[in-house]
Amino acid sequence: MAQGPQLRVAGIPVRVEPTFLVVLVLLGLPQPWFHVLTWVAIATASVLLHELGHAVAFRAYGIRPSIVLHGFGGLTSGSGELTPARRIVVSLAGPLSALVLFGLPAVALQASGAVSPGDASVVLRQVVWINVGWSVLNLLPVLPLDGGQVFLDVCDIVTKGRGRRAAELVSVVVAVVLALWAISAGVLFGAVMAGGFAALNLAQLRKVRQDELADRLDTAHRALLGHRPAEARAEVDDVLRRRPADTVLGWAAELRGWSVLMAGDVAGAEEAVRQAAPLHQPSAALRAAVALASGRYDEGVAVMAWAFAHDRTGPPKSLGAVAVGGTGTAGPVARELLLMGDEGRAGAVLLRDLLAYAGYQGAAAEVEAVLAPSA
Ligand SMILES: [Zn+2]
Numbered sequence: 001m002a003q004g005p006q007l008r009v010a011g012i013p014v015r016v017e018p019t020f021l022v023v024l025v026l027l028g029l030p031q032p033w034f035h036v037l038t039w040v041a042i043a044t045a046s047v048l049l050h051e052l053g054h055a056v057a058f059r060a061y062g063i064r065p066s067i068v069l070h071g072f073g074g075l076t077s078g079s080g081e082l083t084p085a086r087r088i089v090v091s092l093a094g095p096l097s098a099l100v101l102f103g104l105p106a107v108a109l110q111a112s113g114a115v116s117p118g119d120a121s122v123v124l125r126q127v128v129w130i131n132v133g134w135s136v137l138n139l140l141p142v143l144p145l146d147g148g149q150v151f152l153d154v155c156d157i158v159t160k161g162r163g164r165r166a167a168e169l170v171s172v173v174v175a176v177v178l179a180l181w182a183i184s185a186g187v188l189f190g191a192v193m194a195g196g197f198a199a200l201n202l203a204q205l206r207k208v209r210q211d212e213l214a215d216r217l218d219t220a221h222r223a224l225l226g227h228r229p230a231e232a233r234a235e236v237d238d239v240l241r242r243r244p245a246d247t248v249l250g251w252a253a254e255l256r257g258w259s260v261l262m263a264g265d266v267a268g269a270e271e272a273v274r275q276a277a278p279l280h281q282p283s284a285a286l287r288a289a290v291a292l293a294s295g296r297y298d299e300g301v302a303v304m305a306w307a308f309a310h311d312r313t314g315p316p317k318s319l320g321a322v323a324v325g326g327t328g329t330a331g332p333v334a335r336e337l338l339l340m341g342d343e344g345r346a347g348a349v350l351l352r353d354l355l356a357y358a359g360y361q362g363a364a365a366e367v368e369a370v371l372a373p374s375a
Helices: 018-028 033-060 084-112 119-138 146-159 164-184 188-225 229-241 246-262 269-276 284-293 297-310 315-327 330-338 341-357 361-374
Strands: 006-009 012-016 065-070 073-078
Touching: 012 018, 012 033, 018 033, 018 065, 033 065, 033 073, 033 084, 033 119, 084 119, 084 146, 146 164, 164 188, 188 229, 188 246, 188 315, 229 246, 246 269, 246 284, 246 315, 269 284, 284 297, 284 315, 297 315, 297 330, 297 341, 315 330, 315 341, 330 341, 330 361, 341 361
Parallel strands: 012 065
Antiparallel strands: 006 012, 065 073
16 A cells, blocks of 8 residues: 555655655645646655755765655655764755755746746746745754754754753644644645644653653662662652653552552551552552551462462562562462462562562572472
8 A cells, every 4th residue: 555656766766655646636636737737746856856855965974765755745764873963964955955956946037037927937836835835844843844853953962862852842832833824824734734743742742751750660669679768759759749641640659659668657558559549559569568567467478479470560569579578478478379370380480580689589599499399
């Protein structure tokens, strides 16, 4: 479906997808057929020139490019890494080629008055429209347009690699302004496109923010594995104040419970989870750890074994192993696990490895001893 004729232009592979021509025809439609034809020819040549600009710049840096023309314009890709400064040159080479080689000469010709009204002037207007209009639009600082890519690389250079967030924020603002302008000018296609760019960058911003919060929870998790509950608690509470979503919220609430438990407030641990996220239940491993810490030994061992055999959420088990190691219950939990068939045996192996990882070598050996005879 995505295939199309494959050509080579100046040794550069160019693939033209059928959607490219379909969209061009649709964009040219409310005109006489002759002008639709000239529009498709001119737009194809202009988009190709734009992409060849990128491709030639890629080649100047020793990277082999390839070009695809598809329904939303063109794309030139090259395999290999470039420095931000070189990426800026590659990004600018596209729109500037079309602007300088086709756009400005056409504007000069138009201004000279040498072309009389008629078919020739319509064709000239088409050349100006796509090579000036499309190139200038492409230079706006909106990702994923070329100008957005340039702005991102500039931000990366200024902030030493941490520019993406600023570039995405600017993309949203400029795209929204562009969409409003397109609506007021009655350019429906432009409004849809700009709205799409705004939505794309907003989604990206949101995802990056959640990823950052998840990274901070990793820090908290490591602090708990290293028996530093106060440090973990501070990190988790700060993440919770930033209103994490879905899975990040659930994990933050769970870690909050573990921080409270490991700080010595056994009775408050499960409540701390529910306070942070009313819809999130404490994990089985946390409930087991609370039982063990409260002296409800049999319940703690049984629930912990169940957690290692059957609970699908992985991360709380590493903290469960810390609780098992700290309460000296590795042997009993492992024996309970071996009563649970294959899943129990896999759970015991996991418990052994997590105990070793958390520094409870003696407890890990105890689990190994339980595992060994039936191996
Ligand atoms: Zn481009």
